[in-house]
Amino acid sequence: AQSVAQPEDQVNVAEGNPLTVKCTYSVSGNPYLFWYVQYPNRGLQFLLKYITGDNLVKGSYGFEAEFNKSQTSFHLKKPSALVSDSALYFCAVSRDDKIIFGKGTRLHILP
């Protein structure tokens, strides 16, 4: 069975510092991995996805994620955090026509 874990409920980062939001997954075969962001009172917005190829995926708003097959991880990163990045972030794994979302990580960027 496939699963995805976001080990941190909340991450606090000072504005201007690099940020990382962690995601690990468990799936048989090759996974398709996604990151979505949710702002208050809004639906989820797509940030980026890994299907195949280059392990470093670049997405919207300066975010990127690195696929690490040996560690079964897909951490979301950004070199310099903005206060406007404060939101709820979801990692998702998809395989065999099913997608599973992590429980979400709340990111607080401190001014």
Place this chain on the structure above:
Amino acid sequence: KAGVTQTPRYLIKTRGQQVTLSCSPISGHRSVSWYQQTPGQGLQFLFEYFSETQRNKGNFPGRFSGRQFSNSRSEMNVSTLELGDSALYLCASSARTSGGAKDTQYFGPGTRLTVL
């Protein structure tokens, strides 16, 4: 292109009532999925419809049902509402052109249902 729209945005119901939520996907998208989002359980998959047929179903009781129309618009119905059904219900559409597992889902703003 217009995004995914959901109506109504907010609903207040009492236990035992039923409710119908509506979702209009992005033009050209034929797949619509529904999710329930709660603080404790996160995002839980309800079901997916493609070309008016239910393709996948999550682990929810039969009180939760849905349908899709020929124009790809979808409705979700919850009967005999319980307090625990209070949640944000999200709809997402996708094109399903590259295989479902690889598709990006585009979410609507959600319908916040409160059951009193």
